[in-house]
Amino acid sequence: MKHEKISIKWKIFLYLLVFVGILLVLLWLIQICYLDTLYKGIRTRETEAFTSEVISVLQSDSANIQEQIDALAAQKNMIVYVGDVEGNVIYSAEYIPNSRLDSMSKEALLRFYEQAKKNGGAAKVEFEGGISKVFADMAWHDMPAEEENPVGEGDPADMDMPAGVMQNHEQERAQSVIYANIVPIGGDDCILLVNAQLTPVDATVNTLRVELVWITIVMIVLSLVIALLISRQVSKSLIRINASAKEMAGGNLTVHFEGKDYREVAELSDTLNMTARELEKSERLRRELIANVSHDLRTPLTMIIAYAEVMRDLPGENSPENLQVVIDEAERLTNLVNDMLDISKLQAGVLEKRTSVYNLTESIESVLERYNKLKEQEGYAISFSYDRKVMVEADEDKIFQVIYNLVNNAINYTGEDRQIWVRQCVKDNGYVRIEVTDSGEGIAPEALPYVWDRYYKVDKTHKRAVMGTGLGLSIVKNILELHGGRYGVESGQGVGSTFWFELKMDQP
Numbered sequence: 001m002k003h004e005k006i007s008i009k010w011k012i013f014l015y016l017l018v019f020v021g022i023l024l025v026l027l028w029l030i031q032i033c034y035l036d037t038l039y040k041g042i043r044t045r046e047t048e049a050f051t052s053e054v055i056s057v058l059q060s061d062s063a064n065i066q067e068q069i070d071a072l073a074a075q076k077n078m079i080v081y082v083g084d085v086e087g088n089v090i091y092s093a094e095y096i097p098n099s100r101l102d103s104m105s106k107e108a109l110l111r112f113y114e115q116a117k118k119n120g121g122a123a124k125v126e127f128e129g130g131i132s133k134v135f136a137d138m139a140w141h142d143m144p145a146e147e148e149n150p151v152g153e154g155d156p157a158d159m160d161m162p163a164g165v166m167q168n169h170e171q172e173r174a175q176s177v178i179y180a181n182i183v184p185i186g187g188d189d190c191i192l193l194v195n196a197q198l199t200p201v202d203a204t205v206n207t208l209r210v211e212l213v214w215i216t217i218v219m220i221v222l223s224l225v226i227a228l229l230i231s232r233q234v235s236k237s238l239i240r241i242n243a244s245a246k247e248m249a250g251g252n253l254t255v256h257f258e259g260k261d262y263r264e265v266a267e268l269s270d271t272l273n274m275t276a277r278e279l280e281k282s283e284r285l286r287r288e289l290i291a292n293v294s295h296d297l298r299t300p301l302t303m304i305i306a307y308a309e310v311m312r313d314l315p316g317e318n319s320p321e322n323l324q325v326v327i328d329e330a331e332r333l334t335n336l337v338n339d340m341l342d343i344s345k346l347q348a349g350v351l352e353k354r355t356s357v358y359n360l361t362e363s364i365e366s367v368l369e370r371y372n373k374l375k376e377q378e379g380y381a382i383s384f385s386y387d388r389k390v391m392v393e394a395d396e397d398k399i400f401q402v403i404y405n406l407v408n409n410a411i412n413y414t415g416e417d418r419q420i421w422v423r424q425c426v427k428d429n430g431y432v433r434i435e436v437t438d439s440g441e442g443i444a445p446e447a448l449p450y451v452w453d454r455y456y457k458v459d460k461t462h463k464r465a466v467m468g469t470g471l472g473l474s475i476v477k478n479i480l481e482l483h484g485g486r487y488g489v490e491s492g493q494g495v496g497s498t499f500w501f502e503l504k505m506d507q508p
Contacts, residue, residue, distance in 0.1 A: 009235035016227035024216055031212050040175070040198045047196040050076050051179045054192060058082065058091075058183050069093050079195035082183070083109055090190060101195055112180040113191045123180040126198070175199040237265045245272065253280040297336065300329035339475060342401075346478035353395045353482055357506050360432065361389035361424060363396060367403045368422065371411075379418055380411060386424035390432045391506040398479045399503070405472030406436040406499050413497065414438035431486075432505050437498040443491040451489055452477040476501075 030038065050072065057068045073080050073093035079101050082091040087106030094101060115123040179194040237259035247255045253276055259269040307326050311318040345351035364384060374380050392399075403422075410420045421437040443451060452473055480487045480501050491497035 009231045009239070012231035012234055013227045016230060017223060020219060020223035020227070024219060027215070028212065031208055035208065036175075036199045043196060043198050044177070046076060047078065047177060047179060047194060050078055050196070051181060051192070051194045054080055054194065055181060055183055058185055058190075058192065066091055066093075076196075079193075081193040081195075082185075082190055083193075084188060084190050085110065085113060090185070101193055109191060112178070112193060113182065116180040116182050116191065121182045125178045125180070126175065127178075128175055233261075237261045237269075241265070241269060241272065248272075248276055248279075253283060293336070293340070297333065300333040300336075303329040304333075339472070343474050343478065346475065346482065351482070353398070355393055355395055357391055357393045358396045359389055360392045360394075360399070360434075360503070361386055363400055364403055364422065364424065364434070367400060367407065370404070371407070374411070380414075380420065381418060382407070382420045382422065384422040384424075387426055390424070390426060392432065392503045393506045394483055394503060395479075398482070402476050402479050402501065403434065403436075405476050406434075406501075409472050409499065410436050410438035410440075410497075413440040415440050415496070426505070427502070430505055430507065431502045433500055433502045435498050435500040437496060439496045442493045442495050442497055443489070444493055448489060448491060452487075473499075 053072055054069060057065055057072070062068060069080050069082075069091050070093045072078075073095050077095050079095065080091065080093040081089070081101040081104075083089050087109050092101070112123065112125075115125070175198045177196055177198050179192075179196075181192040181194075182189050183192045184190070241257050241259050244255045244257045255276060257269040257272040257276070259265040304326050307322050307329075311322055342351070364386075368382055368384055371380065371382055375382060407420065407422065414420055415438070417439055419439045421435075423435040423437070425433045425435070427433055476499075477487065483503065485501050485503050487499075487501040489497060489499050
């Protein structure tokens with residue numbers, strides 16, 4: 001069933017758009033919904049720090065205190081009023097429209113003074129609307145001095161405004177704060193009032209809203225373009241690799257994967273290229289195996305048919321010699337089929353291992369006894385040397401087959417002197433090493449790693465083996481891996497080859 005899924009390019013595109021959308025939502029929430037809260041928190045901290053700076057200036061010995069207060073108030077857009085308890089203005093700086101701190105009555109000033117004194121020298125009063133309402137509250141209502149919060153009580157909208165105080169509608173809707181502090185100046189207690197606006201006015205909010213609309217439009221357009229470019233760039237290599245993979249799945253094993261944009265993509269390309277090379281090599285070796293096995297199967301079958309027809313058609317040809325040829329070729333055919341079955345079982349992991357403790361040296365001697373007839377008739381010289389007899393724990397039949405196949409391989413590839421050496425060496429690490437050496441042409445260094453591979457054949461020109469079926473090394477490799485044994489080959493062109501394996505000795 002074909003899976004209908006979204007392309008990686010469009011999936012990345014959607015992810016980026018969702019990310020930008022989340023950023024825009026957060027921006028709108030912060031700038032519109034929570035603007036007052038954020039502004040109030042920042043402004044409150046600024047006002048507290050500003051008040052501390054003004055107090056430091058007032059308590060300094062500087063000759064230009066008024067200039068410093070003006071500079072601070074202008075920088076932070078705040079109102080500063082410093083007066084004595086008699087209502088006289090000492091220093092004043094106003095940078096908020098319609099504040100009129102310097103126009104407050106003596107009674108209002110004393111209210112602030114009493115509140116600050118009751119709170120340990122500092123008081124904070126928050127209120128809605130302009131400072132004019134606070135003045136009206138304090139100037140026209142006779143509030144008791146012991147009241148804890150004398151400012152902002154009642155409804156200032158019901159009070160009459162003092163003459164000369166101008167209303168500002170934006171200021172009326174803004175939230176403000178007054179910090180009152182008792183500061184000793186020249187040995188006398190003075191009252192410091194700092195007025196700051198805690199919330200932005202409507203004009204500021206409207207300006208931010210218009211700016212945010214334009215920012216949103218620009219970000220949406222840019223995000224569409226950038227997301228499309230990024231998604232195409234990121235997915236380009238993967239799309240190309242996917243197309244090459246489809247070609248390989250269709251049977252084109254010479255395809256090349258290209259993708260070097262990112263480390264992971266580059267590693268994937270290298271892995272797929274290596275896979276394609278291995279598949280191509282396996283396919284080539286598979287064809288060679290079919291050709292070789294077909295030849296090995298056809299030759300004994302042809303011999304059997306030929307001799308059988310001769311014995312049938314020609315009187316007197318039904319001799320023991322001709323029958324022996326038929327029997328030998330049938331045995332060769334049987335051995336070839338058995339070897340192929342053994343390889344399949346070993347590689348599938350279904351061939352059982354029946355281990356026992358036995359004498360490996362004597363097993364090798366019994367293997368070599370099979371070649372007595374070959375030595376007598378063909379002139380092969382097979383020598384066996386060992387320092388002492390050893391015992392091992394293994395599957396005797398399978399290790400017997402390993403030695404038999406290695407000797408067969410040496411017989412097939414030895415030189416014209418037909419010399420073969422079998423050696424048994426006891427190692428200090430508790431292992432016994434078996435070596436089978438021939439005097440043949442040897443194996444090229446670049447071919448050594450592949451002699452154990454399935455289907456691999458060093459000599460590409462097929463020739464019929466003198467002994468065995470030509471599949472022995474693959475069986476040797478799988479049997480030794482089944483036993484956890486070590487194995488290898490040492491060879492060079494013109495110096496022959498030495499195939500070896502090691503098994504752990506059984507030491508009582």
